[in-house]
Amino acid sequence: MSIAEPGAIDALGAWGKVGVVGRLGGGNRNTVLEIRLGGQRLVARRSRREPARLTVPGIEPADGVVEFAGSPSFVGMRTDDAMYMLIHGYNDMMFATAHYFDDRDRSAETEAWQAWLGTLA
DSSP: OOTTOTTHHHHHGGGSOEEEEEEOSOOTTEEEEEEEETTEEEEEEEEOSOEEEEOOTTSOOEEEEEEEEETTTEEEEEESSEEEEEEEOGGGOEEEEEEESSOOOHHHHHHHHHHHHHHTO
16 A cells, blocks of 8 residues: 555544654564554554455355465464354364454354355365
């Protein structure tokens, strides 16, 4: 992301007048900017990770980014309200974990996950 990326400053401007101070070091696969918003020093991070969509029948599709991938056995994905990990293990066992950060009904989703994993055998 360049400091002048179209829409980036406009999106942050929803909270008030934004001033970009400059890039910060580090960030690994992210672009990290120091910004000023109403006199406060803030840090804005823009992920350069690959976008992803997880679709499991019976569950609302989840859009996020791939946090890590260890081909062919591991994939980790982060969304705004959850983290998912898919593991292809020993003897073709398939595992899925979902860590939710909201108050959704997990029991209904558990059944959908189990049904989907059963189709992979």
